[in-house]
Amino acid sequence: MAVMTRLKETTAEIREATRNGAAGPSKAMLVLGGFLAFFLVMVLVWGPRTEFPLDWSRGISRWINEGVEAITVAWGPVFDLVSDAVLRFLLWIETAFLWTPWPVVIVGAALLAWITVGWKFSAFAVVALLTTGVFGLWESAMETMALIVVSVILSIVVGIPIGVLSARSNNFDAVLKPLLDGMQTMPSFVYLVPVVMFFGIGNVPAVFATIIYAVPPTIRFTSLGIREVSPQVVEAARSFGTTPRQLLFKVQLPMALPTIMAGINQTTMMALAMMVIASLVGAGGLGEDVQRALARARPGEALLGGLGIVFLAIIIDRITQAWAKSRQEALRM
Amino acid sequence: MSQAIEDGQKLSASTNGQVRVSVRGLWKVFGPAADSDVGETLKGKTKDEVQDELDSVLALHDVSFDVHQGETFVVMGLSGSGKSTLVRCLIRLIEPTTGQVIIDGEDLLSLTEEELTEARRQKTGMVFQYFGLLPHRTVIDNVAWGLEVQGVPREDRRARAAELLRVVGLDGWEEYHASALSGGMQQRVGLARALACDPEILLMDEPFSALDPLIRRDMQDELIRLQEQMHKTIIFITHDLAEATKLGSRIAIMRDGAIVQIGTPEEILANPADDYVADFTQDVRTCSIVTVGYIMESCAVQLSVATNPNDALAALDADGADRAFVALAEGVYAGEITRAATRQAADSGDATIERAVSRRCEPVLASLCIEDALSQAWSNDGWIPVVDEGGRLVGNVERDALARTVFSEERVEAGV
Numbered sequence: 117m118a119v120m121t122r123l124k125e126t127t128a129e130i131r132e133a134t135r136n137g138a139a140g141p142s143k144a145m146l147v148l149g150g151f152l153a154f155f156l157v158m159v160l161v162w163g164p165r166t167e168f169p170l171d172w173s174r175g176i177s178r179w180i181n182e183g184v185e186a187i188t189v190a191w192g193p194v195f196d197l198v199s200d201a202v203l204r205f206l207l208w209i210e211t212a213f214l215w216t217p218w219p220v221v222i223v224g225a226a227l228l229a230w231i232t233v234g235w236k237f238s239a240f241a242v243v244a245l246l247t248t249g250v251f252g253l254w255e256s257a258m259e260t261m262a263l264i265v266v267s268v269i270l271s272i273v274v275g276i277p278i279g280v281l282s283a284r285s286n287n288f289d290a291v292l293k294p295l296l297d298g299m300q301t302m303p304s305f306v307y308l309v310p311v312v313m314f315f316g317i318g319n320v321p322a323v324f325a326t327i328i329y330a331v332p333p334t335i336r337f338t339s340l341g342i343r344e345v346s347p348q349v350v351e352a353a354r355s356f357g358t359t360p361r362q363l364l365f366k367v368q369l370p371m372a373l374p375t376i377m378a379g380i381n382q383t384t385m386m387a388l389a390m391m392v393i394a395s396l397v398g399a400g401g402l403g404e405d406v407q408r409a410l411a412r413a414r415p416g417e418a419l420l421g422g423l424g425i426v427f428l429a430i431i432i433d434r435i436t437q438a439w440a441k442s443r444q445e446a447l448r449m
Numbered sequence: 450m451s452q453a454i455e456d457g458q459k460l461s462a463s464t465n466g467q468v469r470v471s472v473r474g475l476w477k478v479f480g481p482a483a484d485s486d487v488g489e490t491l492k493g494k495t496k497d498e499v500q501d502e503l504d505s506v507l508a509l510h511d512v513s514f515d516v517h518q519g520e521t522f523v524v525m526g527l528s529g530s531g532k533s534t535l536v537r538c539l540i541r542l543i544e545p546t547t548g549q550v551i552i553d554g555e556d557l558l559s560l561t562e563e564e565l566t567e568a569r570r571q572k573t574g575m576v577f578q579y580f581g582l583l584p585h586r587t588v589i590d591n592v593a594w595g596l597e598v599q600g601v602p603r604e605d606r607r608a609r610a611a612e613l614l615r616v617v618g619l620d621g622w623e624e625y626h627a628s629a630l631s632g633g634m635q636q637r638v639g640l641a642r643a644l645a646c647d648p649e650i651l652l653m654d655e656p657f658s659a660l661d662p663l664i665r666r667d668m669q670d671e672l673i674r675l676q677e678q679m680h681k682t683i684i685f686i687t688h689d690l691a692e693a694t695k696l697g698s699r700i701a702i703m704r705d706g707a708i709v710q711i712g713t714p715e716e717i718l719a720n721p722a723d724d725y726v727a728d729f730t731q732d733v734r735t736c737s738i739v740t741v742g743y744i745m746e747s748c749a750v751q752l753s754v755a756t757n758p759n760d761a762l763a764a765l766d767a768d769g770a771d772r773a774f775v776a777l778a779e780g781v782y783a784g785e786i787t788r789a790a791t792r793q794a795a796d797s798g799d800a801t802i803e804r805a806v807s808r809r810c811e812p813v814l815a816s817l818c819i820e821d822a823l824s825q826a827w828s829n830d831g832w833i834p835v836v837d838e839g840g841r842l843v844g845n846v847e848r849d850a851l852a853r854t855v856f857s858e859e860r861v862e863a864g865v
Contacts, residue, residue, distance in 0.1 A: 346581075356598055358593070
C-alpha cells in the first residue's frame with residue numbers, strides 16, 4: 117500500500133517536472149537551434165567537403181606576433197626596469213646561498229627539519245644534501261634554491277592579493293578560473309617565447325616563466341581558504357564593528373593560513389618541476405645540468421641532476437607541509 | 450493581531466524607563482520583490498502567496514515594537530519565523546528591505562557604512578547561537594576583540610577582558626585557545642566578549658539553544674544574575690517558551706515574519722492572541738509562571754489600624770462582608786478584623802480597631818508564582834492577603850481560586 121502511494125507520488129513529481137520544463141523554449145534549445153542553422157548554411161554555401169572551408173590561422177598568428185613585438189618595443193623600458201629589479205633580488209639571494217659555507221647550510225636545513233618534522237627526516241635531509249654535494253652539484257643546487265626562493269616569494273606577493281580579490285568577487289572569480297586553468301595546462305614553450313622577447317635570456321625570464329606555471333595554486337588556495345572561513349565567525353566579528361580591512365587581516369587571512377600554506381607548498385613543487393624547462397631560456401642550476409646532459413646524451417649526469425632536484429623537492433615539501441599541518445591543528449575548533 | 454500589538458504598546462507605556470530601541474515597519478524580502486515598494490506590493494499577502502506569486506521569500510513582515518531601558522525583550526518563534534533575521538536586521542548584519550531601527554533617536558538604516566561600524570562598536574554587543582569565537586585566538590583575545598577593533602591599546606583591553614572573564618567565572622582560562630573549552634564555557638566567552646565594550650544594548654540570538662539542558666539552566670540563571678547588576682537593554686531570541694517566560698520582561702511572538710502578539714509572559718499565557726500562540730503555551734506549566742499578583746483582586750474593604758471601630762463596622766456593613774484586611778499607616782499589612790471582634794472593640798469604647806486585629810494567616814508575595822503561593826497558603830481557608838516586596842498590602846486572593854488555577858485546565862483569568 118505504502119509502496120503504491122510512493123509510486124503515485126513519484127509519477128506525479130515527474131509529470132510536474134516535465135510540465136515545468138516544457139513551459140517555454142529553454143536557452144539550451146535556442147543555442148542548439150542556432151548551431152544547426154549555422155551548419156546548414158555552411159553546408160549549403162561550401163558543400164560537404166573534408167577540408168575545413170575557412171583558415172584564419174595565418175592572420176591571427178601574424179596579428180599576435182606583431183602585437184607582441186609592438187609591446188616589446190613600446191614597453192621596453194618598463195620591462196628593463198622590472199627585469200633589473202628581479203635580477204638584483206635574485207643575485208642577492210643567490211649570493212647568500214653560495215657564500216654560506218655548505219656545512220652551515222646543511223646544519224641549518226637539518227635543524228629546521230628536526231623542529232618541524234622530526235629527527236628521522238632530519239637525518240634524511242642531511243644524507244640527501246651530502247649526496248648532492250658528493251654528486252658535484254652543490255653550486256647548482258644552491259642556484260636552483262635561489263631561483264625557487266625568488267619565484268615562490270614573487271608568486272606569494274602576486275598570488276595572495278589576487279586570491280583575496282577572487283574570494284571577494286564572484287565575477288572576478290568566474291573570469292579568473294579559466295585563466296588559471298590555462299596557465300597550468302598551456303605548454304610552457306608557448307609562453308617562453310614572449311617571455312624571452314620581453315626579458316631576454318637568463319635567470320630573469322626563467323623566474324617569470326616559473327611564476328606563470330606555479331602561481332595558480334597559491335591563488336586558488338588563498339581564495340578557497342578565505343571562502344571556507346566560517347560565516348558564523350565572520351558575522352560575529354562584523355557585529356562588533358569590524359571594518360572590512362580588519363576582517364581580512366585579523367580574521368580571514370589568519371584563519372585561511374593553513375590552506376594558503378598548502379597552496380604555497382604546491383607552488384613550490386611546481387616551481388621545482390619547472391626548473392628543467394626554465395633552463396631552456398637560460399636558467400642555471402640543476403635544471404641546466406639536466407638539460408646539458410640531455411643535449412649530450414649522457415644519462416648518468418642527467419640522473420644525478422634529476423636526483424638533486426628530487427632531494428630538494430622532498431626536503432622543501434616535508435618541511436612546509438609539516439608547518440602547514442601544525443597551523444591547521446592549532447586552528448581546529 | 451493589531452489589537453495584540455496595541456495592547457503590548459499600551460503596556461510598554463507603563464513600563465518604566467525610556468525607549469532604547471524602536472523598530473518601525475521593518476520588512477525583509479529576499480528575491481525579486483525586494484526591488485519594489487514592498488509596503489505596497491506585499492500588502493495583505495501571506496508568506497505563501499509572496500512565495501508563489503512573486504517568487505520571493507518574506508522574512509520580516511512589517512515588524513514594529515519598542516524596547517525600553519533595562520528590559521529583557523524576548524522574541525520567540527519557531528524556526529523559520531524570522532526571529533534570527535530580525536535580530537540581524539537590527540544592526541544590519543542582514544540589510545533590511547525597508548523600515549526604521551531607531552536606537553537612541555538615530556535610525557540605523559540611514560547611517561553610512563562608517564557610521565554603522567561606529568554604532569555597532571558603541572551601542573550593541575551580540576551573542577550568537579554557535580558562539581562565533583575566533584578559533585585562532587586565545588580566550589582573552591576573543592573577549593578583547595571588540596576593544597581591539599576600536600584601537601584600544603593591548604594592555605588596556607586585556608585588563609578589561611580579564612575583568613569580564615572574572616565576571617562570567619572563567620578566570621584562569623585566559624590563555625587557552627577558545628577551541629579547548631566546552632560549549633557552555635565558550636558561550637561564557639561569547640557573553641564576556643559582548644559585554645567587553647560595555648554596550649547599552651545586548652542582542653542575543655538563541656545564545657543557549659546549542660547547550661545541553663543543565664548548562665542551559667545555569668546560563669539562564671547567570672544571565673538573570675548579571676542583568677540584576679547591569680540593567681542592560683536585552684533583546685533575546687529563543688524558540689523555547691519556558692526560556693522566554695523565565696527571562697523576559699516582555700515577549701513578542703513571531704510567525705511567518707510577523708509579530709502576532711506582544712505582552713508580558715503572564716499576558717501571553719493568560720490570553721494567547723490566537724491558536725498559534727496557544728499551541729506554544731500548552732507545553733508550559735502556567736502555574737509556575739503566572740504570579741499571584743496577576744490573578745489577585747483588590748481588597749473589597751481595606752482599613753487602616755487607626756480606623757474607629759464604628760466606622761469599620763459601617764464599612765463592613767456597606768460591603769456585606771464579615772471580615773476585612775487591615776494595614777498600618779504606610780500600607781504595611783497588619784492583619785484582619787472580624788465583625789465580632791470589631792463590635793467587641795466598639796462596645797468596649799476603643800478609639801481604634803487596633804485591639805481587634807488578628808493575624809489569621811501569613812500574607813503571600815505578589816511576585817510568587819501561584820504554585821508556590823498555594824503550597825504556602827494551603828491550610829488557610831478563604832481570602833489570603835497579598836503583599837509586595839515591602840510588605841504593603843496590595844490585594845487579596847481566594848485560596849480556592851489559587852487551587853482552581855493550579856489544578857484546572859481552565860485558562861487563567863486576570864483579577865480585577
